[in-house]
Structure formats: C-alpha cells, structure tokens
Amino acid sequence: MLAQEIIRAKREGGALDEAQIQHFVRGLVDGSWSEGQVAALGMAVFLRGMNRAEAVALTRAMMHSGRVLSWPDMPGPVLDKHSSGGVGDKLSLMLAPMVAACGGYVPMIAGRGLGHTGGTVDKLEAIPGYNTTPAPADFDRLVRRLGCAIIGQTGDLAPADKRFYATRDVTATVESVPLITASILSKKLAAGLQGLAMDIKCGNGAFAATPEFGRELAQSIVEVAAGAGLRTRALITDMNQVLGWEVGNALEVQGAIAYLKGDGPREPRTHELTLALCAEMLVLGGLAPDTAQARTQLQAALDSGAAAERFAQMVAALGGPADLLERPQAYLPAAPVVRPVPAPRAGRLCAMQTREIGLVIVELGGGRRQPGDAIDMRVGLSGMRQLGEVLAAGEPLALVHAADEAAAQRAVAQVQAAVTLIDADAPWQAHPLVMDRLG
Incomplete structure (x- = not known):
C-alpha cells in the first residue's frame, strides 16, 4: 500500500x-x-x-499505537474529564478528588499549557516535589488506593497522535474537527476509561471561537466516542471571560486549595461548572441516578472535607508536601512584585478579551513561547473581577504578580486594554455559563 x-x-x-x-x-x-x-x-x-466511520477508525488506530491501560477488578467506574482549553481553568485539580470522594476512579493524564491556555501539569509542577511522571505501576497503585492521580502524558500512550499533532501544529492543520476529535479521544481511550465528560470551551478565550464550531466539535466527540465504545457527555461552556479569580500556575493551585477547603466563598462560575462536570461523571459511572442527586453527593464531599483530603493524599503520594493544604503559602512560590490594575474609569465590567489576558500570563513568563521554555510558576493575576461587576475609577480590576517592576507595569497596561467598562446603569446581559449539553 x-x-x-x-x-x-x-x-x-x-x-x-x-x-x-x-x-x-x-x-x-x-x-x-x-x-x-x-x-x-x-x-x-x-x-x-472525514466521515464518522473514518474518524472512529483513526481514533481507534491511534489509541492502539502504543500502550493501552486497563483497570481489571476496579471496585468502581473509571472516569475522566477533558477540557478543550481555557484561561483560569483549574477545574481538574478540584474535579478529580471530588469524584474520587464519591466513589469514582480518575486516572487523569493531563497536558501542559498550549498557546494562551494554561496546562494542568504545569500547575501541579508549581507544587514542590510533585512528580508528574511516576512509574506506570505506581500510577496504577495510586489510582486504586486513592481514587485519583493526575500525571503528565507519557510517550507510550497514543504515540501516533504525538507525531501527527506536532506536524499539524506547524502546517496550519490543527483546526480540523475530525483530527481534533481523534487526537483527544485516542489518548482518553488509551487510558482505559469507562466514561468521559468533555468541556468544550467557546468564546473569545477558547479554541472554538463560535457556538457553531463548539457544537460541531462537541457533536463529533460524542458520536466518535460512542463509535469507539466510550460513553461521553459534552458541555459547551462560556469562555468569554477568565474562569475564576486566579490565572497563573501557583496562583491557580492556591485557588484550587481554597476551593476544596471552603476557605471563604467559592467563585460562583467556577463552582457551578465544577459541579456540572463532576455530576455528569457520576451519572456516566452509575454513581448517581441523575445530576441533581450527583450534585448533592458532590457538595457533601466538599462540606465534609473528604474531597480536600483526597487531594492532599494525592499530592503527598506523588512527592509533594504532606501539609500543603494546611500551609500552601509556605510551599507555593510567590512573585516578588504585586501591583494592582486600576480600573481606568468607573462603570460595569461588560467584556474582556480573554485570549489577550491569557497572553499576558505568557508575557509574564507563566507560559511558553517555545515548547521547551521554562515557566515562572510565581507569576499571574489574582483577584480578577468578573463580568457584570461595578467598579469605581481606580478600583483594582486584578492584581498582577510579576518577576520585576517593568514586567508588572507592562501587564497592568495590557490588562487595562483587554477589558471594557460601560456606565453602571447601561443594559448588559451575561452569557450563559453552560450553553449546551450533548450526549
């Protein structure tokens, strides 16, 4: 041939x-x-x-191009979640221990940051000692014992995808729905999953800029996954603003810890989307009859501290500090310069260029320009104000965390340029957080 x-x-x-x-x-x-x-x-x-049959065949062939994990005798369902990438999206750090605390098993093989979007593996490597590349036997043992482990992608899982993606990345062929579908699902199928929740981000901070493209991608993933034998639900979710109050590796870990412990109020959009995705996973795994009951179970896992305890155990088991949850500031690196971003005028925050804010993090050193670049785990934004909030002139839109004063001042100007304020009494309507659900 x-x-x-x-x-x-x-x-x-x-x-x-x-x-x-x-x-x-x-x-x-x-x-x-x-x-x-x-x-x-x-x-x-x-x-x-490609038609659906071709996409299924490509997905399955790439899945079998390397090692395929299996989980014999697992006492509960093997589940995972995948996001198409966003700004401030730390949900995996909370989701895996929450689902584990409710009886699921989550062998999460996560990725690094890509372009303006952050990566779960990069965030975890902000934790001193955390090993994102354990031996396969250790990964298997930890998932079975703790219910969850989050690690980086290994070279022997779907190696065909790694080569194909690298070529697509430099030949302007990334934005192909069947190829995106096969790339995502080949790795998830190789992880031996029984259920997958997909978070398809849509908006000015997402790969899928329009609802139409988001729906096309979600439909493709759900149908190809079904053809390959993996039950999948997809939520199309809003990425027209930063998700949560923090952007940047160490800052997002700190935010995830605060979320799991319930230190203060939880940011509403982050909380809602975390519950929505976790609930889909519990229903897919037969751990709850419907999403309403699943949400009740998940909230109980948060309120009891069970989810936080799973996260703490996972961190310690993978080499991180045993008391990270009690003393995160003693371990997570902090930037030497912190400066507010003053609102340039009074009014309601009505829009933000989310991709540009993601690129601010890259400019600060918190993301990569080239694949091998080192990351400054300390830098980012905290205290991000959310769309719809009303600010006085000069009130902070966010706090910039930077390595030096010059970088901080550049970031302040860039964030100011990326947001739009209107009169507080002018009409404004929020985007729905979950735009659609498929599967």
Whole structure:
C-alpha cells in the first residue's frame, strides 16, 4: 500500500478505509511515512474532512499505537474529564478528588499549557516535589488506593497522535474537527476509561471561537466516542471571560486549595461548572441516578472535607508536601512584585478579551513561547473581577504578580486594554455559563 495513493484518495474527496488508516498510523509510529507525507494527508483531511466511520477508525488506530491501560477488578467506574482549553481553568485539580470522594476512579493524564491556555501539569509542577511522571505501576497503585492521580502524558500512550499533532501544529492543520476529535479521544481511550465528560470551551478565550464550531466539535466527540465504545457527555461552556479569580500556575493551585477547603466563598462560575462536570461523571459511572442527586453527593464531599483530603493524599503520594493544604503559602512560590490594575474609569465590567489576558500570563513568563521554555510558576493575576461587576475609577480590576517592576507595569497596561467598562446603569446581559449539553 503506497502512502501517496492514500493521500491521493483523500485529496480527491474519497473516504479512507480501515486498512488505509491503519497503514497511515503505523507509518506515523515506525517512521515509514515522511514528514511531507504526514503533512500532505493532514492537509487533505483538513480540506476534505472525514466521515464518522473514518474518524472512529483513526481514533481507534491511534489509541492502539502504543500502550493501552486497563483497570481489571476496579471496585468502581473509571472516569475522566477533558477540557478543550481555557484561561483560569483549574477545574481538574478540584474535579478529580471530588469524584474520587464519591466513589469514582480518575486516572487523569493531563497536558501542559498550549498557546494562551494554561496546562494542568504545569500547575501541579508549581507544587514542590510533585512528580508528574511516576512509574506506570505506581500510577496504577495510586489510582486504586486513592481514587485519583493526575500525571503528565507519557510517550507510550497514543504515540501516533504525538507525531501527527506536532506536524499539524506547524502546517496550519490543527483546526480540523475530525483530527481534533481523534487526537483527544485516542489518548482518553488509551487510558482505559469507562466514561468521559468533555468541556468544550467557546468564546473569545477558547479554541472554538463560535457556538457553531463548539457544537460541531462537541457533536463529533460524542458520536466518535460512542463509535469507539466510550460513553461521553459534552458541555459547551462560556469562555468569554477568565474562569475564576486566579490565572497563573501557583496562583491557580492556591485557588484550587481554597476551593476544596471552603476557605471563604467559592467563585460562583467556577463552582457551578465544577459541579456540572463532576455530576455528569457520576451519572456516566452509575454513581448517581441523575445530576441533581450527583450534585448533592458532590457538595457533601466538599462540606465534609473528604474531597480536600483526597487531594492532599494525592499530592503527598506523588512527592509533594504532606501539609500543603494546611500551609500552601509556605510551599507555593510567590512573585516578588504585586501591583494592582486600576480600573481606568468607573462603570460595569461588560467584556474582556480573554485570549489577550491569557497572553499576558505568557508575557509574564507563566507560559511558553517555545515548547521547551521554562515557566515562572510565581507569576499571574489574582483577584480578577468578573463580568457584570461595578467598579469605581481606580478600583483594582486584578492584581498582577510579576518577576520585576517593568514586567508588572507592562501587564497592568495590557490588562487595562483587554477589558471594557460601560456606565453602571447601561443594559448588559451575561452569557450563559453552560450553553449546551450533548450526549
């Protein structure tokens, strides 16, 4: 079977059969397909698309391109959540221990930051000693014992996806719904899941900028997952503003700890979305008959401290401080310069350019310009005001945490430029947090 004939078939708009797709995926792993051939097929798919059968076949082939985890004799359902990426999205840090405290088992294999969006693995590496690359046997043991463990992606899970994505990233073929679908699901299927909750972010801070694209991606993921044997529900959620009060690695860990412990009020949008995604997971896993009962169980896990205790146990078991929850400020790195972002005028905060705020974190050193860049875990924003809030002139929109004064002043100006204030009595309406639910 010739690579160029497979490329030609897709270029002409034909549907690839399973044998052709298997040949391509083998070529990704063993190197028999050149970079030019991989790029050509990626562009052909980008332009011509794939039907559902092709997407299922590609997903399953990439899933089986490396090690596939299994969880025999697990006493409860194996569940996970995946987000398409947002700004301030720390939900995985709370979600995994909450679901574990309710009887689920969450072997979460998370990613690093990409572009303007933060990564769960980067956040966890702000915790001194936390090991995001444990041995496979240790990962298995921890999930079974604690109910959850969050680690980084290993090279032997869906290696075909790693190569294909790297090529797509430099050939302008990332924004293909069937290829995004196969990329996400191949890794989740390789983790041995029985249920998956998808958070498809939509808005000016998300990969899916429009509701139409968000719905297309959500529908694809739900249908392809079903075709590959994985029960999946997808929520399309608003990313037209920063999620929560903190953005930046150590700051988001601090926010997650405060959330789990109930130190003060929980930010309403963060709390609502965390409960919504966790509830879908519990229903998928048969741990609750409906989302209303699931929410009751999840709130009880928070109120009793059971979820916080699972998080503390996970951190300690993976090499972090045993008393992180009691003394987070003793361990999490803090920036030397903290400066307020004064509101340029009085009024209601009615809009923010969320992607630009995510890029502020990258400029501060809290994200990567190149894949191998080191990250400054200390930097970011805290005290982020939410859309709809009314501020006086000069009142802080947020606090900038920076490595030096010059970086802080640049970030102050950038955040001011990324927000819009209107008269406090002018009409304004919030976006719904959960725009749609599929699956």
